[in-house]
Amino acid sequence: MRKKVTETRLYRTEMNDKILNSGFKEFNKFFALDTNEYQKGAIEVKNKELMGLVGSMVLRCNDCIFYHLDRCVTEGCSRQELYEAMHISLVIGGSIVIPHLRYAFEVLEELIPA
Amino acid sequence: MRKKVTETRLYRTEMNDKILNSGFKEFNKFFALDTNEYQKGAIEVKNKELMGLVGSMVLRCNDCIFYHLDRCVTEGCSRQELYEAMHISLVIGGSIVIPHLRYAFEVLEELIPA
Amino acid sequence: MRKKVTETRLYRTEMNDKILNSGFKEFNKFFALDTNEYQKGAIEVKNKELMGLVGSMVLRCNDCIFYHLDRCVTEGCSRQELYEAMHISLVIGGSIVIPHLRYAFEVLEELIPA
Amino acid sequence: MRKKVTETRLYRTEMNDKILNSGFKEFNKFFALDTNEYQKGAIEVKNKELMGLVGSMVLRCNDCIFYHLDRCVTEGCSRQELYEAMHISLVIGGSIVIPHLRYAFEVLEELIPA
Amino acid sequence: MRKKVTETRLYRTEMNDKILNSGFKEFNKFFALDTNEYQKGAIEVKNKELMGLVGSMVLRCNDCIFYHLDRCVTEGCSRQELYEAMHISLVIGGSIVIPHLRYAFEVLEELIPA
Amino acid sequence: MRKKVTETRLYRTEMNDKILNSGFKEFNKFFALDTNEYQKGAIEVKNKELMGLVGSMVLRCNDCIFYHLDRCVTEGCSRQELYEAMHISLVIGGSIVIPHLRYAFEVLEELIPA
Numbered sequence: 001m002r003k004k005v006t007e008t009r010l011y012r013t014e015m016n017d018k019i020l021n022s023g024f025k026e027f028n029k030f031f032a033l034d035t036n037e038y039q040k041g042a043i044e045v046k047n048k049e050l051m052g053l054v055g056s057m058v059l060r061c062n063d064c065i066f067y068h069l070d071r072c073v074t075e076g077c078s079r080q081e082l083y084e085a086m087h088i089s090l091v092i093g094g095s096i097v098i099p100h101l102r103y104a105f106e107v108l109e110e111l112i113p114a
Numbered sequence: 115m116r117k118k119v120t121e122t123r124l125y126r127t128e129m130n131d132k133i134l135n136s137g138f139k140e141f142n143k144f145f146a147l148d149t150n151e152y153q154k155g156a157i158e159v160k161n162k163e164l165m166g167l168v169g170s171m172v173l174r175c176n177d178c179i180f181y182h183l184d185r186c187v188t189e190g191c192s193r194q195e196l197y198e199a200m201h202i203s204l205v206i207g208g209s210i211v212i213p214h215l216r217y218a219f220e221v222l223e224e225l226i227p228a
Numbered sequence: 229m230r231k232k233v234t235e236t237r238l239y240r241t242e243m244n245d246k247i248l249n250s251g252f253k254e255f256n257k258f259f260a261l262d263t264n265e266y267q268k269g270a271i272e273v274k275n276k277e278l279m280g281l282v283g284s285m286v287l288r289c290n291d292c293i294f295y296h297l298d299r300c301v302t303e304g305c306s307r308q309e310l311y312e313a314m315h316i317s318l319v320i321g322g323s324i325v326i327p328h329l330r331y332a333f334e335v336l337e338e339l340i341p342a
Numbered sequence: 343m344r345k346k347v348t349e350t351r352l353y354r355t356e357m358n359d360k361i362l363n364s365g366f367k368e369f370n371k372f373f374a375l376d377t378n379e380y381q382k383g384a385i386e387v388k389n390k391e392l393m394g395l396v397g398s399m400v401l402r403c404n405d406c407i408f409y410h411l412d413r414c415v416t417e418g419c420s421r422q423e424l425y426e427a428m429h430i431s432l433v434i435g436g437s438i439v440i441p442h443l444r445y446a447f448e449v450l451e452e453l454i455p456a
Numbered sequence: 457m458r459k460k461v462t463e464t465r466l467y468r469t470e471m472n473d474k475i476l477n478s479g480f481k482e483f484n485k486f487f488a489l490d491t492n493e494y495q496k497g498a499i500e501v502k503n504k505e506l507m508g509l510v511g512s513m514v515l516r517c518n519d520c521i522f523y524h525l526d527r528c529v530t531e532g533c534s535r536q537e538l539y540e541a542m543h544i545s546l547v548i549g550g551s552i553v554i555p556h557l558r559y560a561f562e563v564l565e566e567l568i569p570a
Numbered sequence: 571m572r573k574k575v576t577e578t579r580l581y582r583t584e585m586n587d588k589i590l591n592s593g594f595k596e597f598n599k600f601f602a603l604d605t606n607e608y609q610k611g612a613i614e615v616k617n618k619e620l621m622g623l624v625g626s627m628v629l630r631c632n633d634c635i636f637y638h639l640d641r642c643v644t645e646g647c648s649r650q651e652l653y654e655a656m657h658i659s660l661v662i663g664g665s666i667v668i669p670h671l672r673y674a675f676e677v678l679e680e681l682i683p684a
Contacts, residue, residue, distance in 0.1 A: 015444035024425040042194035063441035080156035083252040094550025099291035102243035129558035138539040177555035197594040208436025213633035216585035270536040308498035311366040322664025327405035330357035384650035422612035471672035519669035
């Protein structure tokens, strides 16, 4: 019933392309800023992505949770690290975060099959 | 004009004591949960505190920003690491986060004198 | 088009089971805290569930609205009581709550057939 | 996969009718207030609808974004005006608004075919 | 350091008067709607005020918390009832609500001296 | 009791300078983006500032409300236009916006003496 990981990635890429090709260049500047912030710096990429995950969960944005989970797995985060970041989000954001925790578990089932 | 770091810490401790001594034990359980989540695990304490900082900034809670900045400095975060986490928060949360960035800079001036 | 009440309940139970059986015990502690808070106390269960409904509506969380509506009906809330709590949420949270009011009406149609 | 514009409009009208015919008159008062606020005043209708769009995007409410985009197009907003209002929302609200920008682009494709 | 209860009430009354006497009548309509919603109905006034308190705490609005605490005490809520409603808010909204719990305790000290 | 307009402007300028001179150039890029978005385009500056005001009020950020009110007055917005934009914010965001309406009235008293 939920969209597959591949479909979600595809939708995301297609719509981003439309935004970036709209001719309104200010969108491109914001997207560049957004991409750059997760590059390696004093904080390693993996931890930046976990921070992106926490920000997305407490703000309760499923599309953002999807993206950062996907990136976290690519960067080699362990299941334990993901659970810890998800739990920090749960305690900061409260029970209102639980539906997004369910979503994260669904996505994770497909990203890291047991 | 802003309260000093020592005053903020004191206010926090005093009020927490009142809550924890109110006789309503459910508050104590939540506070215990909150304290435990930043203990060392697969993610090191320093990075958990940076995650707490990101969560606090995107949710725009100055008291929470104060607490996690204070903890981050105690855990040895460098100025560069703090700036990177603050910038991630700014891009995720948008210009609405800027007033909280100003607050974070004020607190940091006192926590890490130049 | 919307998922049926029985499907929503099932999805919820299944995903909660996965979270509670993930082996990460901190999730279980938070869920226990969450379940306990709606037990009878000085405030009767029915009114606690109505408070949960108000909290869910102003924070605009459909899954949480579903759960508390379902519990409210089980606890014997009348349609009038539900409307009053929904209206309080609407005035506190503003027109941004209207889409969630539509959702609540959809769910209610199935929970309390006219 | 997303609902068509005509379906979204229909769902909206049907559910609003149910709310307005529920017999709970306080809902009708709020809806009247909500409708009146976008009437012509010192600010012209088109700009009020663009303000409604900004409010909806920064609060991340797709149903509200749909409604105000639909109204903006009816009131004769140009694509450039819509992009500028959407960009203001993006900078105020941050990257967490991006999924709603994607949604707005999808809706716009149908409302203003290229 | 925090404003006294009497000062807070006074500021509130003075500013509301200015808004209601601004000549912009739409403000008066909204304020009337807001006042009416807490009148007795199927839900008794005391419980409506507790719902207002929960809505205010999860949305993290100190001025609103002040107002509903003040009204709750006037309506005869016991300390236990207030704690239960505050705890529901804490679990729904998460640790980000804690600074507002501290504020509520400060106000309560003055409203219900031990 | 509230800070004067001149003090608020000064604090803002001083802290922004500290952020922009911190040596962390990513902050400067975001601030540039933020400043540019309110330049004249298809939407005139005055209306962009009113949109900034609406975004700030529904997100309940007093510092942002201050800034956009100040800019709106500089750009020649009438009291009636400001009230209409503030009322749109109130209806979208609900009674939780009222404390920020009070703040806006306080600032306005100083920016546009009666």
